[in-house]
Amino acid sequence: MxxxxxxxxxxxxxxxxxxxxxxxxxxxxxxxxxxxxxxxxxxxxxxxxxxxxxxxxxxxxxxxxxxxxxxxxxxxxxxxxxxxxAAPGTLRVGVMGHGSAELTPAAVQAFRRAHPEIDLRLVALDFTEHVSALLEHRVDIAFVRPAPHDERVEVDVLTTERRIVVVPARWEVADAPQLHLADVLDLPFIRLPEHTPRPFTDYLYFTAARDGEAPRCSEDAAVSPQQVLATAAAGRGAGSALESFQRFYPWPGTRCVPVADAPWEHSVLASRAHERDPAVRAFRALATGIARELGPGLRLTPA
Missing domain, CATH: 1.10.10.10 (Winged helix-like DNA-binding domain superfamily/Winged helix DNA-binding domain)
Structure with missing residues (x-):
């Protein structure tokens, strides 16, 4: 109402x-x-x-x-x-990749307009910092994916999107309008460093659909979307992401193909459990409010 x-x-x-x-x-x-x-x-x-x-x-x-x-x-x-x-200071906002699509810049801009006395600083996070930057107090709040299952972390779900794979444009699968899990599980995925948190590894490799089998990985490793795209463009491996990824990273030599039967996945705003910092609470309130307002329509109307 x-x-x-x-x-x-x-x-x-x-x-x-x-x-x-x-x-x-x-x-x-x-x-x-x-x-x-x-x-x-x-x-x-x-x-x-x-x-x-x-x-x-x-x-x-x-x-x-x-x-x-x-x-x-x-x-x-x-x-x-x-x-x-009442508590001016600094708010460090971690952002993994493109965060939660259009919601990320919208929340940042709204917070800066509402609270100019707070020094909001953006901190880029790579794949190995899924929630470690938050738990180690290097950031105060973070846009990440997938949702961590950790009692030390609270999450606000901001988007729920279908999955895509990022593949070299010259691979045969690149021309398909969509793929199924059976088509992508045997692709050579770009390797993640060994210290990458398990939730992100499982997310990238569709582990839930593999019945415990390890993926076939390429020799090339990546810890950022740009490295995934550069490696895919060179024809040396595949990656996976949320559907909004392709709006933020158009990259020559790559294609983003939907995976029709993969479970949809969340991007979330993560904060430490029982966080009392009023700036963190205010940022969460703004971000979740914008998410409710946009609903399934992630794109913001141009000004």
Missing amino acids: DLRRLETLLAVADEEHFGRAAERTFLSKATVTEHIKHLERELGVTLLERAPVRLTPAGHRLVRHARSLLTAAEAARADVTDAVR
């Missing part, structure tokens, strides 16, 4: 007039009318009698709830803002 529409309902209820409610909310009369109609369609009830304008019994009940909801929302907003302003 949209809080803006609830604010419009309260204005109409208080003013008992659509025109005055429009002036109070700085909306057009047509927009005020549409907000009320949308709420009525959403709830399946009539909220207002039109001549004269007054609340129905259902409208009275919703107004009581609306006042409580709006008060709680404003209190939450003020609490987060005051907490961060």
Whole structure:
């Protein structure tokens, strides 16, 4: 239920007039009318009698709830803002690869606008730093994938995307509109360093679909998306990623092909469990709010 529409309902209820409610909310009369109609369609009830304008019994009940909801929302907003302003400092945000697609720059920009007193610094993370940078206090919060299963870490799921493989353009599989796990498990995958955390290794190699068998790896190793792409372009191995990868890394000599039957995977915002830093809490609130707003549509509308 949209809080803006609830604010419009309260204005109409208080003013008992659509025109005055429009002036109070700085909306057009047509927009005020549409907000009320949308709420009525959403709830399946009539909220207002039109001549004269007054609340129905259902409208009275919703107004009581609306006042409580709006008060709680404003209190939450003020609490987060005051907490961060009371503790200026530095926030180090780790980003693995392209992070959580368009959500990453959106969250960073929103935080910088809301809290200019906080020095937000971006820290690039490679594949071997899945959550180690966070646990070793080299970053305060991090955009990573996949979601770690570690009691020392809390995660907020930001995107859920289908999987792709990144392959040399001259390989036969590169021309397929999509592949299946049976097609990709025997590909020579680019090697990861031995100290790469197991969750990321399992993610890259589709380990859950291998019944415990080790992948066939190329001789070339990589710890970053750029190294994966350069190695694939040279025809020396394959990598895997989330679908949004191809929007951020168009690379000559490579192709990104969807894997139709691979389970979809999350990208997450990871923070230390029981983190009390108000800047971290504020960043999480902003990032998850943007994720809810965008929903499955990851792309931001250009300004």
